[in-house]
Amino acid sequence: MEFEICLEPSGICFMADEKQNIVEAAKAHDVAIKHGCASGSCGDCKGTILSGDSEQGPFMPLLLSPAERAAGMGILCKLYPRSPMRLRAEVISENIWNSRIVSLTRLAWNVLELTLKPENAYPYRTGQYARMAVPDHPNQWRSYSMATPPQEHGELVFHVREFPGGLFSQWLFHQAQCGDSITLGPPQGDFALHPEQNRPLLCIAAGTGLAPIEAIIQESILLGQSRPVHLFYGAKKQADFYHLDQLQQWAQQYPQITVTPTISDMGDRHWTGARRLLPSVAARGHWQDHEIYLCGSPGLIEAAIDLLLSHGVSHEHIHFDAFAPNG
Secondary structure (H helix, E strand, O other): OEEEEEEEOOOOEEEEEOOOOHHHHHHHOOOOEOOOOOOOOOOOOEEEEEEOOEEEOOOOHHHOOHHHHHOOEEEHHHEEEOOOEEEEOOEOOOOOEEEEEEEEEEEEOOEEEEEEEEOOOOOOOOOOEEEEEOOOOOOOEEEEEEOOOOOOOOOEEEEEEOOOOOHHHHHHHHOOOOOOEEEEOOOEOOOOOOOOOOOOEEEEEEHHHHHHHHHHHHHHHHOOOOOOEEEEEEEOOHHHOOOHHHHHHHHHHOOOEEEEEEEOOOOOOOOOOEEOHHHHHHHOOOOOOOEEEEEEOHHHHHHHHHHHHHOOOOHHHEEEEEOOOOO
16 A cells, blocks of 8 residues: 655655655655665664654664654654655755775775765765765665765775675775776765763774774864773674774874774684673773764664663763665
């Protein structure tokens, strides 16, 4: 059964099948509701139900505060219509940026650093991500976080992990060359440093979740902040790490920065550092007075939030960027 969905304040209406979530149905009608992960993990598609009945699918609980739930807000990539509906939702602009590959640098056996130069200035904030069109695959987009604060020369830096069967990552690792073009959508996301806060920073990153965390730490350095920063960086095995030398250089150069790399491979007898990311976080400090930044898989983020809440950290001091790998 299909129902009419009308969006405010844009006035755009489209039909949605009861088996389609709102974001998916909008996309089928070339309506671009703001969204990121499409898996109920990031919260970028948050909207308000103004009228009508719906069924809310599962999503990461911390995405909606009690006040937002009471106000009728929902996560639209997991919201299924059960009647005609009116929703307040952000429809993103159709602006695109043409860019060219400046460099491709191997960071680890399965991670590339991708540097792009847009033809026009790309107006992003530290911690945000860009959506990239998959070459030769219409309507296929992938999201990657910028790994540096905005730079004067305008280049954009990303960390891309190779994903088996992934359309974009397979093209990037095995076909792409410097000079190739990549189309970007508008920058998205609310994951950002809060410079007005002077609380110490606890940063937890796994895999390529290091990208926006690195950007946030760099911005803190550029702002001349002296508040303590403790980064826990997790990988499965030693070969999965990248930028460890750079991170350790920051820790030597800036006394307020501490870096704790961890691996989950319990069989590696040559590793003398910390093992298991979240148990290492739990064992090494009291974090109630910290501002906390998390980036990794949805499972890691949920586990980290549960851990931090159990240690007395309040919701408003936890900021996260969860990504589901789709290559």
